[in-house]
Amino acid sequence: MSEEKKIPYKIYLDETEIPKAWYNVRADMKNKPAPLLNPATMKPMTAEELSEVFCKELVEQELDNENAYIEIPQEIRDFYKMYRPAPLVRAYCLEEKLQTPAKIYYKFEGNNTSGSHKLNSAIAQAYYAKNQGLKGVTTETGAGQWGTALSMACSYLDLDCKVYMVKVSYEQKPFRREVMRVYGASVTPSPSMETEIGKKINAEHPGTTGSLGCAISEAVEVAVKNPGYRYVLGSVLNQVLLHQSVIGLETKAALDKYNVTPDIIIGCAGGGSNLGGLISPFMGEKLRGEKDYRFIAVEPASCPSFTRGKFAYDFADTGMVCPLAKMYTLGSDFIPSANHAGGLRYHGMSPVLSQLYDDGLIEAVTAKQTDVFEAAETFARVEGILPAPESSHAIKVAIDEALKCKETGEEKTIVFGLSGTGYFDMVAYEKFHDGQMDDYIPTDEELAKYAAKLPKID
Numbered sequence: 240m241s242e243e244k245k246i247p248y249k250i251y252l253d254e255t256e257i258p259k260a261w262y263n264v265r266a267d268m269k270n271k272p273a274p275l276l277n278p279a280t281m282k283p284m285t286a287e288e289l290s291e292v293f294c295k296e297l298v299e300q301e302l303d304n305e306n307a308y309i310e311i312p313q314e315i316r317d318f319y320k321m322y323r324p325a326p327l328v329r330a331y332c333l334e335e336k337l338q339t340p341a342k343i344y345y346k347f348e349g350n351n352t353s354g355s356h357k358l359n360s361a362i363a364q365a366y367y368a369k370n371q372g373l374k375g376v377t378t379e380t381g382a383g384q385w386g387t388a389l390s391m392a393c394s395y396l397d398l399d400c401k402v403y404m405v406k407v408s409y410e411q412k413p414f415r416r417e418v419m420r421v422y423g424a425s426v427t428p429s430p431s432m433e434t435e436i437g438k439k440i441n442a443e444h445p446g447t448t449g450s451l452g453c454a455i456s457e458a459v460e461v462a463v464k465n466p467g468y469r470y471v472l473g474s475v476l477n478q479v480l481l482h483q484s485v486i487g488l489e490t491k492a493a494l495d496k497y498n499v500t501p502d503i504i505i506g507c508a509g510g511g512s513n514l515g516g517l518i519s520p521f522m523g524e525k526l527r528g529e530k531d532y533r534f535i536a537v538e539p540a541s542c543p544s545f546t547r548g549k550f551a552y553d554f555a556d557t558g559m560v561c562p563l564a565k566m567y568t569l570g571s572d573f574i575p576s577a578n579h580a581g582g583l584r585y586h587g588m589s590p591v592l593s594q595l596y597d598d599g600l601i602e603a604v605t606a607k608q609t610d611v612f613e614a615a616e617t618f619a620r621v622e623g624i625l626p627a628p629e630s631s632h633a634i635k636v637a638i639d640e641a642l643k644c645k646e647t648g649e650e651k652t653i654v655f656g657l658s659g660t661g662y663f664d665m666v667a668y669e670k671f672h673d674g675q676m677d678d679y680i681p682t683d684e685e686l687a688k689y690a691a692k693l694p695k696i697d
C-alpha cells in the first residue's frame with residue numbers, strides 16, 4: 240500500500256515528452272478499415288477526388304494504412320505546448336469514495352479554452368490547410384466544442400474559419416457561439432439560406448432546428464464552391480484518430496514511468512476520436528500480441544451505433560454529398576431524441592473503431608442519460624472537475640467496473656478518458672437537478688426503419 244502511494248495524484252510529463260510522432264494504429268491492423276466510397280460512382284475515393292474536399296497532406300494521412308508513425312510538425316508541437324502534456328490523474332478520491340480496491344486513472348483533456356480533446360486535431364488540420372496556402376476552412380458544429388477548437392486553431396494560424404452550427408444549438412448555446420466569434424470565426428445557423436442544400440432542407444422541413452448531418456452538407460458545399468477553402472471534420476475520419484493518438488501516447492508514457500499496466504481502458508464514443516486516440520498505442524500492443532487489455536466504448540442508450548447499429552456502408556451526411564464510410568451506423572437520417580449527450584449524437588462511428596469492434600477487439604456498452612449525470616456528480620464532488628456530459632459516459636462505466644472490483648476484491652487498474660469539461664452544459668445539469676431529464680431509448684422498430692434505408696452496396 241505504501242509503495243502504492245508513491246504514485247502522485249497527477250502524473251505530469253514535461254514538454255519535451257510531448258510525442259514527436261502520431262501513432263497510426265491502422266499499420267498494425269490485420270483487417271484494415273474499409274476505404275471511403277465516392278457517392279457518385281460507389282468506387283473507392285482516390286487521393287485526387289479526396290483532395291477536392293480535404294487538404295492534400297490530410298488526404299495522405301487518411302489513406303495511409305502502412306506507416307505506424309507519422310511525424311508531428313514542429314509548429315503543431317509548439318501549439319501543443321500551450322496546453323499539453325495533459326495530466327494523467329490518479330483518482331484517489333474517487334477510489335476512496337467508492338471503497339474499491341481498483342486503481343482508477345483518468346486522462347484529462349479539458350485543460351484548454353475549447354474544453355475538450357478536439358483541439359488536438361483542430362490545430363493539425365488548420366496547420367496543413369495553412370501550409371497548402373489555403374485561405375480558410377469550413378466545418379459544422381453541433382454542441383459547439385469542435386467549432387470552438389477549430390476557431391482557436393484558425394486564429395492562431397490566421398486562417399478564415401466558417402462554422403455551420405446546428406440551429407438548435409446556435410439558439411440554445413449563445414455562449415459557445417460567442418467564444419467562436421472571439422476567435423474570429425463566422426458562425427451561421429444551419430440549415431441556412433446561404434447554400435443550395437440549406438435552402439432545400441428548409442423548403443422540405445420548414446422550421447427545422449437542423450442536425451449534424453445537415454450542417455456537414457452545408458459546410459462541404461461551401462468548401463467545394465469557394466476557391467481556397469477546404470472542409471475539415473472533427474471526428475470519425477482516420478486522420479482525426481491519428482491526431483488524437485497524442486492522448487494515448489502521453490497516457491502510456493505517464494503510466495510507463497511508474498510501471499503501471501492498465502487492465503481496462505474506457506472512453507466515451509461519439510464519432511470515436513477521443514476513444515480511438517486514447518486506446519491506439521495500447522491497441523497496437525494488443526494487435527502485435529505483446530500485451531492484452533480490455534477496451535470499452537461507452538455510447539448513449541439514445542444513440543447506440545455500436546451496440547444496435549449495422550456494420551455497413553453509409554452516408555456521412557444528410558445531403559449525401561460526402562463519401563460513404565463502412566462503419567457501425569444507425570442510418571444517415573437517424574436523429575436521436577433530444578438529449579444532452581451533445582457530442583455523442585452522430586449516427587455513425589469511426590471506420591477504424593468499427594473494424595476493431597467487428598473483429599472483437601473492443602467491447603461496447605450503453606449508458607442511460609440520468610445514470611450518466613449521476614456518475615458525473617459523484618465524480619465532480621470528489622475529484623473537483625466539472626465533467627462534460629459526453630465524458631461522463633466513461634465515468635459511469637469506470638465506476639461500474641470499479642464497483643465490480645469491490646465485489647470480487649480484484650485490484651484492477653482502470654484508465655478512462657475524461658475528454659472535456661461541462662461548463663457550457665449547465666442547462667443539461669439544470670434539467671437533471673430538476674428531475675426533468677428523461678431516458679428515451681429508441682425501439683427496435685424505430686431503428687429498423689432507419690436501417691432499412693441504408694444504401695445497398697456490393
Ligand SMILES: *Cc1c(COP(=O)(O)O)cnc(C)c1O
Binds near residue numbers: 627
Ligand atoms: C466531441 C466530444 C466527444 C465525442 O467525440 P469523439 O469523436 O467520439 O471523441 C466526447 N467528449 C467531448 C468532451 C467532446 O467534445
